Amino acid sequence: MVQSAARRVPQVSLRATGATRRRVYVQAIFKAIFGLMAFLTVGVTFLIFLSLLVPALRFFSEVSLGEFFGRTTWAPLFSPPRFGVWPILAGTAWTTAIALLVALPLGLGVAVYLSEYAHRRVRSVVKPFLEILAGIPTVVLGFFGLFLVNPEIVRRFWPVGEVSTFSGLAAGLVVGIMIVPTVASLSEDAMNAVPRGLREGGFALGGTRREVATKVVFPAALSGIVAATVLAGSRAIGETTIVLIVAGSRPTLTWNPGEQMQSMASFIGFAGIGDQPTGSTGYLTIFAVGLVLFVITFLLNIASIRIVRRFREVYE
Amino acid sequence: MKRTIAFGLLAFVVLVACGGNGSDVTDGASGGLSGTIVIDGSSTVTPLITVAAEDFQTANPDVRVTVATSGTGGGFEKFCVGETDVSMASRPIAEDESATCQANGIEPVEFIVANDALSVIVNPDNDWASCLTVEQLNTMWAPESEGEVDNWNLVDSSFPEQNLELFGAGSDSGTFDFFTDEINGEEGAIRTDYNPSEDDNVTIVGVEGDVGAVGFLGLSYVLENEGRVVAVEIDGGNGCVAPSADAVIDGSYVPLGRPLFVYFKAESLRRPEVEAFARFYADNQETITETALFIPLSEEQASEQQAELDAITGG
Amino acid sequence: MTASTEAAPAIDVRASTATRRKVVDSLFKLFLWVSLGIALGTLLTLLIDLISEGRSRLNFDLIMNMPSARPQRAGIQSAIFGSLWVVGTTAAISIPTGVGAAIYLEEFARKDRWYNRLIELNIQNLASVPSVVYGILGLAFIARGFLSLGFTVMTAALILTLVVLPTVVIASREALRAVPNSLRYGSLALGATEWETVYRQVLPAAVPGIATGTILSTSRALGESAPLLLVGALTFVTFNPDGFDSPYTVLPLAIFRFISEARVEFRPLAAAASVVLLFLLLGMNALAIFVRNRYEKKLR
Numbered sequence: 001m002v003q004s005a006a007r008r009v010p011q012v013s014l015r016a017t018g019a020t021r022r023r024v025y026v027q028a029i030f031k032a033i034f035g036l037m038a039f040l041t042v043g044v045t046f047l048i049f050l051s052l053l054v055p056a057l058r059f060f061s062e063v064s065l066g067e068f069f070g071r072t073t074w075a076p077l078f079s080p081p082r083f084g085v086w087p088i089l090a091g092t093a094w095t096t097a098i099a100l101l102v103a104l105p106l107g108l109g110v111a112v113y114l115s116e117y118a119h120r121r122v123r124s125v126v127k128p129f130l131e132i133l134a135g136i137p138t139v140v141l142g143f144f145g146l147f148l149v150n151p152e153i154v155r156r157f158w159p160v161g162e163v164s165t166f167s168g169l170a171a172g173l174v175v176g177i178m179i180v181p182t183v184a185s186l187s188e189d190a191m192n193a194v195p196r197g198l199r200e201g202g203f204a205l206g207g208t209r210r211e212v213a214t215k216v217v218f219p220a221a222l223s224g225i226v227a228a229t230v231l232a233g234s235r236a237i238g239e240t241t242i243v244l245i246v247a248g249s250r251p252t253l254t255w256n257p258g259e260q261m262q263s264m265a266s267f268i269g270f271a272g273i274g275d276q277p278t279g280s281t282g283y284l285t286i287f288a289v290g291l292v293l294f295v296i297t298f299l300l301n302i303a304s305i306r307i308v309r310r311f312r313e314v315y316e
Numbered sequence: 317m318k319r320t321i322a323f324g325l326l327a328f329v330v331l332v333a334c335g336g337n338g339s340d341v342t343d344g345a346s347g348g349l350s351g352t353i354v355i356d357g358s359s360t361v362t363p364l365i366t367v368a369a370e371d372f373q374t375a376n377p378d379v380r381v382t383v384a385t386s387g388t389g390g391g392f393e394k395f396c397v398g399e400t401d402v403s404m405a406s407r408p409i410a411e412d413e414s415a416t417c418q419a420n421g422i423e424p425v426e427f428i429v430a431n432d433a434l435s436v437i438v439n440p441d442n443d444w445a446s447c448l449t450v451e452q453l454n455t456m457w458a459p460e461s462e463g464e465v466d467n468w469n470l471v472d473s474s475f476p477e478q479n480l481e482l483f484g485a486g487s488d489s490g491t492f493d494f495f496t497d498e499i500n501g502e503e504g505a506i507r508t509d510y511n512p513s514e515d516d517n518v519t520i521v522g523v524e525g526d527v528g529a530v531g532f533l534g535l536s537y538v539l540e541n542e543g544r545v546v547a548v549e550i551d552g553g554n555g556c557v558a559p560s561a562d563a564v565i566d567g568s569y570v571p572l573g574r575p576l577f578v579y580f581k582a583e584s585l586r587r588p589e590v591e592a593f594a595r596f597y598a599d600n601q602e603t604i605t606e607t608a609l610f611i612p613l614s615e616e617q618a619s620e621q622q623a624e625l626d627a628i629t630g631g
Numbered sequence: 632m633t634a635s636t637e638a639a640p641a642i643d644v645r646a647s648t649a650t651r652r653k654v655v656d657s658l659f660k661l662f663l664w665v666s667l668g669i670a671l672g673t674l675l676t677l678l679i680d681l682i683s684e685g686r687s688r689l690n691f692d693l694i695m696n697m698p699s700a701r702p703q704r705a706g707i708q709s710a711i712f713g714s715l716w717v718v719g720t721t722a723a724i725s726i727p728t729g730v731g732a733a734i735y736l737e738e739f740a741r742k743d744r745w746y747n748r749l750i751e752l753n754i755q756n757l758a759s760v761p762s763v764v765y766g767i768l769g770l771a772f773i774a775r776g777f778l779s780l781g782f783t784v785m786t787a788a789l790i791l792t793l794v795v796l797p798t799v800v801i802a803s804r805e806a807l808r809a810v811p812n813s814l815r816y817g818s819l820a821l822g823a824t825e826w827e828t829v830y831r832q833v834l835p836a837a838v839p840g841i842a843t844g845t846i847l848s849t850s851r852a853l854g855e856s857a858p859l860l861l862v863g864a865l866t867f868v869t870f871n872p873d874g875f876d877s878p879y880t881v882l883p884l885a886i887f888r889f890i891s892e893a894r895v896e897f898r899p900l901a902a903a904a905s906v907v908l909l910f911l912l913l914g915m916n917a918l919a920i921f922v923r924n925r926y927e928k929k930l931r
Contacts, residue, residue, distance in 0.1 A: 027826035034735035037728045042753045048764060049772050066729050075508035077487045081720055082508065087783045109666025117663060127668070135912050137854030140905040143890055144677050147684075147898065151525075163526030164481050168512070177673055183805045184670075208652055210659040231759065238761020240857035245890060247485075248522070250511040260511055265857075272861035273386075273514065273771065290767045294760060301759045305752075352878070366867055367702040373869055383867040399781070520893035541893050582724045608700065 014041065052294055054289035062281060068288075074251040074262075076285040077271065087251035091168060091263035095243055098257060099179060099236040100173025106176075107183025111225075115186070115191040116213040134181035146175035150246060158258045166248030168261035174246060175196030175239050179232040186231065190224020191217050202313070223311035230304035234297045240265040264289050333447050345542065350378035357404030358490045359516045359535035366406055367608045370597050375506040379589045387488030387514040392579075396409050396422055401584040404533065405577040406432065406490030423582035424627060427621055429597065431611040433535040433559030434495060434572040435547040437519070441527045442474050444468070446494055447549040447556035450571065453499045456480070462507035468528060482510030483531035485524035489514055498571040506578025518547055533577075534560050539609040561611040573619075578611075582628070591629050598625050660739060661712065663881070686901030693903055697869040698885065701897035705906050710885035712871035713784070713864075717881055720788035721795065722849045728792070729799030730841060731849075736800070738805040738829050748889045758797035765793045766858030772848030782863025785875040790858050795848040802844020806837040843919045850915035856883040882908050 032253045051215030060068070071084025100159055110130070150170035155163045163169070194217050201214035218225070249270050262270065271286050331425050342459050348591040355365060361387045369381040386394065388405045393600065395403035396417040410422060417424055437455065438445055445468070452558070455461060468475040485492040492512075495501040507626075511522055524544045531545075533564035536548045549556035552570035578597075583592045597604065605612040613621065646788075671749020740747040771781055771791035780786045810833050818828040859865075859881060865888060868880040880888075886908065889901035 023824050027824045030826045030830075030848050031735070031739050034328065034731040034739065037731035038735040038740070038750055040728065041732050041757065042750045043791055043799060044796070045753045045757055047772070048768050049759065052764070055771070073508060077508065077512075077730050079487070079504045106666045106670050109663045110670055113663040117660070119640050128669070128778045129671055129674060132913065133670070135850065135916060136674075136677070137776055137855070137856065137886075137908060138679075138911070139854075139890070140681070142909065143681065143886070143905060145899055146890065148676070148680055155691065161527070162479055162526070163795065164529065165522045177670075179672055182929075208656050211652070214659070234759055235761075239765065239858075240761065240763040241887070244531050245887070247510050249513055249518075252509070257841040265761060265763055268767065269857055269860050272763075272766065273865060286767060286770075290764055297759060297761055299754055301756050305755065314924045329881075354878070361868075363700060370699055370869060380870045380878075384863060384865070515891050517891050517893035524893075537893065544893075544895075610757070 012121055024264050027081060046062055046295065052287050052291040055284050056291040057058065057309055059281070059284035059288040061283070063288075067090045067268050072253050077282050081281060083285070085124040085289075085292075086264055087253040088264045088267050090253050091169075091243070091247065091251065092265070094168045094257045094261060095172040095175055095239070095247065095263050096233060096236040096283025098169060099176035099239075100229070100233055103179045103236075106223070106227075107180045107232070108187055110180070110184040111187035111191060112213050112218070115188050116209060116217060130181045130184055133177070134185075136178075138178065138239065138241040139245075141174050141178055141246070142236045142242045145170050145242060145246035160256050160258055164248070166245075166246060167248045167308075168252075168259050169257040170256060171243045171247035174242050177240050178242065179235050180241065182232040183228050184227030185210045187221070187225045190221035190228065193224065212230060225313075227304040227308045230250055230300050230307065232307055234300040234304075237300075238265055239263075239299055242267040244269045264293050323533070338483075346557075348378075349376045349589045349592055351380070351587060353379065353381045353402065353584075353590055353593055354384075354400045355381065355402040355404065356384040356386050356394050356400045357402075357578075358576070359385050359389040359485065360388050360406040360489075360491050360577065361379050361404035361429065361431060363536055363540070364576070364605065364608045365402075365578065366609050368593075368604050369599050369602075371581070371604070372593050375438070375596070376589070376592065378595075381593070387490040388490030388493065389484065389516070392417075395424070395579065395581065396420055398422055398581070398589055399631035401581050401590055403579045405579060407494045409579060415420070418597065424579040425582050425585060425624075427580065427594070427624065428575045428613065428617055429578045429601070430576045430613060431560075431564045432574050432576050433547075433564045433569050433611065434491060434532060434574060435472075435535050435538050435559045435631060436550065436572075437531050437538060437545040437547050438529045439523055439529055440543065440546050442546070445530075445548055446549055449551040450499060450553070453550075454501075456482070457496075457506055457510075457592060458500050458504050459507050462509050478528040481522070481526050481529040482507075483512040483519040483529060484510055484512060485516065491516070491533060494574055495565050495572075509541070535611065536609045552629050564611050565614045585628055594625055594629075598622055642770075642809040673876070678909075681902045681905050684902075685899050685906050686890065688899045688903035689906060693900070694909065695869045698880075698888075699821050702892075702894060703898065705889075705897070705900055707882065707885050707907065710844070710880050710904075711907075713868070713879040714881045716872045716877075717850060717879060718788045718853050720784065720875065721852045722845070724788060725792040725799050725848070726845050729801045729845070731798050732796075733800050733803035733807060733841075734829060734834075737804050738825060738833065738845045754800050758801060759766065761857075762794050762855055763857040763861070765790055766861040769858060770861045780876070782866070782878060783868050783874050786857055786862050787864060787879065788875075790862065791827045791852040791855060794858060795852050796853060797901050798848045798851065799845055800849065803837075803841045803872060806840025806844060807833060809840055810836045818826050819880055840921055842926075843923040846915055846922065848920035850912050850919075853915070854883060854912055856887060859884060860887075882911075 063068065067083050068085050068186070071082060072086045073082040073084045074087040075082040114126060118126065150165070150167055154170045158169060184187050198216055198220060199212055202216040206215070243263045244268035247266060249262050250260045251262040251267070253260050254261070268286055268289055271282060342376065355369065362383060363392070366383050369383055373379060375622055379580055388407060391400065391403040391405065392409060392413045393621055394400045396413060409426070413422065436448060454467060465471060466480050468478045469493050471480065477534040484495070495502045496506045500506060513519065514536050516533040519533045520537055520541050523531045531593050535547070538545060547559050549558045550572055554570065557563050559569055564573040567573065580590065580594060585594065601618060602612050647902060680751055694711060696704055697707055697708050699705040714901050734783050736747065736750065745851070769786060772778060774782055774786045781810050814832050814836060815828055818832045864884045866876055866878060866880055872879045882904065886904045889897045
């Protein structure tokens with residue numbers, strides 16, 4: 001029986017015919033359309049890079065790198081214009097540093113609490129609050145910073161000098177609040193991913209909850225936590241609206257964050273409202289600063305992906 | 317699920333189509349004027365034109381007027397490439413701006429819309445600077461003072477030791493051009509370590525919040541924010557004069573008294589809705605300036621305005 | 632060993648290690664509580680401040696009135712409709728494109744091809760670009776330059792599409808990945824093409840997840856301010872848009888305008904408008920959660 005079947009193998013053509021052929025064509029069409037969409041989303045990265053690079057190069061053909069990185073006055077929209085980038089770099093550095101100083105303890109504290117200490121019921125109440133905080137538009141946070149944080153907190157308690165209506169410190173504090181949910185939820189995810197076995201081992205060896213949390217879970221989740229920090233930092237670097245509203249628009253190179261200042265992102269916002277004519281040096285300045293901003297956040301993002309990949313503890 | 321999506325889309329479309337103030341009505345029963353008027357320019361003039369635009373739209377609901385504030389310079393840039401119909405300016409159009417306009421086939425028509433006393437403001441708790449001379453202002457704002465003059469004491473030794481915080485218009489502003497020209501002798505010459513903004517509101521808020529602050533902007537903002545900032549008297553060589561409507565019209569507020577301008581694109585004036593807007597302003601100029609707390613035109617300026625409008629539009 | 636002098640063992644009167652650990656435990660827990668307290672307390676302070684400052688203007692007039700130079704009359708109708716137009720258009724463009732790209736990447740693309748890996752990496756990066764950079768891009772190529780659409784609704788929608796597209800793609804991919812492979816294999820085994828499998832089996836199963844993700848991305852578009860600052864949304868506009876080429880303003884920028892006004896009468900307006908915006912955002916988030924909960928059960 002088997003032998004006869006083996007001899008009489010029917011000829012089967014594998015070419016699609018009739019209805020099947022049409023179905024295959026339909027698939028090819030959709031595949032092409034969707035493929036195009038996917039390429040578009042990537043095309044955007046290159047488009048951004050190009051759109052920033054070309055005018056930025058034109059900018060640097062008119063303004064030497066020496067002046068850009070050598071001088072310390074940023075006044076590109078005045079005549080005569082000055083292009084020393086350090087004041088706005090300092091502004092970005094201050095607001096980001098203060099933001100991280102605020103967000104890291106708060107965010108990690110919340111994350112550890114939610115991941116290691118909280119009952120399920122508490123989690124189900126706290127997590128929505130965190131999501132609400134994450135969803136607050138930056139304009140509204142700017143309102144908060146300008147009308148509450150600066151007058152009631154910074155101007156009352158900051159001991160150095162006299163704080164004006166606008167300050168980099170208030171801006172930094174509010175940006176910090178903005179990124180707390182980022183730090184908290186990404187760190188919590190990292191901590192949740194640590195297998196229970198590790199915790200139970202710690203407890204079995206007589207560790208208290210605190211010791212297990214800080215000496216077992218935290219180090220194990222470190223790569224994810226670092227990635228969360230880097231991502232939050234990159235968001236703080238790119239934050240425009242809050243800094244524009246709260247920190248003022250006077251580029252200042254200073255050791256005192258209580259002064260008014262301008263960051264790279266808020267400069268772009270400021271110059272954009274003022275609307276520079278296409279092709280003027282002021283216009284090109286927006287692109288040069290935008291390019292610097294893009295490169296910094298791009299590199300930070302790649303760094304965070306690398307960190308996660310290289311240092312993630314593999315458990316299974 | 318699909319039904320929900322479809323319903324949602326339908327609701328969106330319906331909302332969008334029905335939403336609004338019926339600006340799609342073509343044969344408007346309300347006078348028939350329709351179209352869009354695009355206005356941009358000086359922050360000083362914005363409060364005035366905003367009132368005019370709003371009242372005009374109330375009378376002519378099918379006309380849409382947008383008002384943006386890019387600064388006098390920014391406004392002209394857009395005006396001279398044809399992006400706007402009207403440009404607000406706190407200084408006359410410059411030669412190179414005029415040339416750009418001509419090169420692009422844009423013919424600007426100048427109207428004086430109000431007068432202004434460019435005011436120097438200080439914090440209400442500032443009890444030492446009630447009158448400032450032009451020389452003192454120059455010391456405060458000159459390019460050479462950058463990084464050096466950071467204390468009231470250094471402006472005048474009779475002033476107390478108090479941090480000097482400066483606020484004012486940015487480089488795109490006509491107010492900026494005018495102020496630097498009059499006080500520092502050269503348009504655009506100024507120290508750069510102050511808080512610049514195309515939005516004069518920022519200057520008010522800044523000065524209000526800091527006892528050592530000083531700023532410069534148009535008088536209407538001062539009047540609108542009575543009690544929050546104080547305008548100093550200016551001594552232009554003939555004694556201290558406070559900024560006021562009378563002082564500007566009779567010419568005693570020197571050197572900071574000035575007219576405010578609005579430039580129409582000649583081509584736009586040929587459109588009925590734009591002409592109507594110009595007429596509306598000319599006819600209601602007194603009420604509008606009063607509402608917006610601006611200094612109205614003198615009798616002479618007002619009749620000149622009417623005459624010019626008649627000439628352009630042929631009555 | 633003489634036992635005389637060492638009669639009783641010395642009792643250590645220092646706090647034992649166990650007690651010290653307990654103290655540190657308590658301090659640590661205190662720190663956690665304080666962190667939580669500060670985070671939530673700040674949020675509460677913000678909400679209370681907004682409501683108390685804006686209470687006087689939180690009425691129907693706010694929504695029905697147009698912006699005005701006179702604060703007593705000012706409202707946000709044009710901003711609300713502007714936001715509806717802009718965000719609606721953004722959703723209409725970004726959702727099909729983003730879901731399409733996600734379908735390609737999850738269902739069709741060969742993961743070992745270099746160009747597909749490049750696409751993957753890039754979408755992650757695009758999601759973390761500061762939104763103001765998209766504004767610059769939009770100013771250069773959409774408002775002016777190549778597309779020259781000017782400062783209109785369509786310009787804003789295209790820019791916001793760029794901002795939310797990466798998030799839509801990422802969320803949709805997660806939703807597609809969550810669909811068990813058994814569904815796919817079963818369908819393929821029965822002779823369906825890959826596309827038919829996607830269209831008839833995978834997509835319907837992934838819809839709740841995709842819906843949640845897209846609602847959340849769209850709500851982000853609603854709250855964006857920075858990119859639109861550069862393309863003219865900060866204009867005094869007293870009419871609702873009537874087309875894609877219409878001038879416009881959006882709610883976050885109406886709030887920005889109110890904040891920028893020196894006159895104190897505008898401050899309650901800024902607060903009230905913020906409350907309206909938060910209300911809309913919360914509504915969208917609640918909708919997303921509702922969709923997720925309702926349809927997640929079905930899948931089980």
